[in-house]
Amino acid sequence: MRICLIASSQFPIAEPFAGGLEAHTHAMARTLLERGHEVTLFAGAGSDPELNAELLLPEEFCGSETGRRDISAKPEEWMQQHHAYLGLMLRLAQEFQQTGRPRFDVIHNNSLHHLPVAMSSLVPTPIITTLHTPPTPWLESAISYAGPEATFAAVSRATAEAWSDVVSAEVVTNGVDIQRWSPGPGGTEAVWTGRLVPEKAPHLAIDAARLAGFRIHLAGPVMDQDYFTTEVLPRLDDTAIYRGHLHQDELRELVGGSAVAVVSSQWDEPYGLVAAEAMACGTPVAAFPRGGLVENVSATSGVLAAENTAEALADAIRQAAELDRSGVRAWAEKSLSLERMVRDYEMLYDRAAHPHGAGQAQTARAAA
Template identity: 30%
Template sequence: MPTTRRLLLISTPVGPLGSGLGGGVELTLQNLCQGLRARGHRVTVAAPEGSALAGVPVVEVAGQLQPTAHTQGRNTPITLPGDSVLGNLWRYARQHQGEFDLIVNLAYDWLPFYLSEFFDTPVAHFVTMGSLSEAMDEAIRQVARQFPGRLGAYTRTQADTFGVANTFVILGSAIDLAQYDFCASPGEALAWMGRISPEKGLEDALEAAAMAQVPLKILGKLEDANYWQRLCDRFPEAADCYLGFLPTAELQQVLRQCRALVMTPRWVEAFGNVAIEALACGVPVIAYARGGPAEIVQPGVTGWLVPPDDVPGLATAIARIDQLDRQACRRQAETDYSLDALAARFEQWFESIIQALER
């Protein structure tokens, strides 16, 4: 059994845990903490004020929230608001670093990468998105040069976007399978889940569902109100399809009764936790062959991959849903995406970092 470690995980600075503003990072953090604690590690999370994480000690840190990286341009200058929660989180980490064996950064922001060399306690960086800005790319490459082995990513596709893929440890993701119930006999509707924001491509799912003449249920955080209004103007049925941002228990009750999950990312999705949530319910996944979903879906077994931005291709795949075995979807989730499997992968990564310094 590996040594019990004292771990400080620093959350995303874009919103409190539980708000949905952090997207898939929030679910990853919850599941990683649960898995690591089950393996005996002492886990503390530092996160913006107002955060809640079931069963995990959370240090709430005040300050102004950080702008989300995916809403900035590739050449947008680095920004740090006055009384920044990001700065305050990393001030806390520096002040308390002696209490921990390892600090784990989950913030997709320039500052933690820059600060790595100024910490005595090692800092590991789990990078949660693909390449979005020149400044972040350079910060990540700098860590790759100075601290080999300190970078982790969800998928190889995501790591490839930074040009230093061979320096990343690929760790995947997971969910608490006990929270998702299998459904063998779904209704007629499809599901779409995610932040309602342009890079998620919801309009393609709405158009494909209309072409296939099947209803669509929309679940997720309404992040961009102007974008949503444009969708409602174009697709009047969209407002009636939107069920909101639901807690896991309620979400899976809706999701498991759907015939398939449709994923339509316009960007390189780092992973796609919604895909494994669907698989856990026995729901096949129809996704663009772009980013993380292309490494999750097993074509012809647990879903279909469609050429990126090919809306008629989505409609064709929808017509083939019934060829897929929903039991195979649940099996893939149980085999590849359990909490213990995720925690074991991270544990091995953490040990490699700590032991490299102890030698």
């Protein structure tokens, strides 16, 4: 199929990834290409050229000095993203007007921006939007204007339920490359990975690891410098070490060589990609029971804290570290694989592109 993937206009789809959404989109593009599809990727400049996907780079926007002086002016970053997605949707609509035929069989929107949804009726191609977050006002509003060809998927049952008052979404749970995130030897220390922001609460992971008697390593991009300076930096010492923003191979080595992965989220995780990566490495997870983590962390692969406190998370860390690593890996192979996720999306693409059943052969191939 001819597939357009819409990603973040702000961050490149390249390592080291800005977050789980960028890692997810990179894995999707790579696997779809390997499975013989023609993939075009709309993403930020600097995206991985080794994907061999056609890139649609965002149009740059630089406001005038007069416009920036307006008291109602949005931040420059907001305007740049608005301009990028506005330009993309108008470009896709204009291409159809000029040629009389759609360029793509399906468009898969993995961005968090509202315009691909709100302007979907301008484009004759079916647009599938994956809901990667709990409901946001901008996206809720945009769904009211979604075109008749718009389809929605959610990355977990918890996310689908959170959106159920707004839109019905098919559940296509995320997955990780279980070949790349291969089993590691384990170790004696804890690990925390992800974006260093308040809602991910790495400071609680540090507190819990100390209470549990574990040294902990942290890795990921600092996305909120004030939070990092106030809450994380003062807690760092020789028992809590920040390793920086690592590439996936470095992360795999760190996570696979740890006794337990700590997930300390203070928001309802739509899926919990870092937990899935850890489990694929055979590293058990200790987490707060938030959102999709409740679905993705099984009794054989991790322990969910009894309550939302550092003390309860510390108990979960101690218990999770005792789990059998082969059982953790087996759970990942059964439930968390990238191949399964892509096959599910292929079937969803086929149904969207052939709503009257003309794509049954493709569906059968995808199922195989």
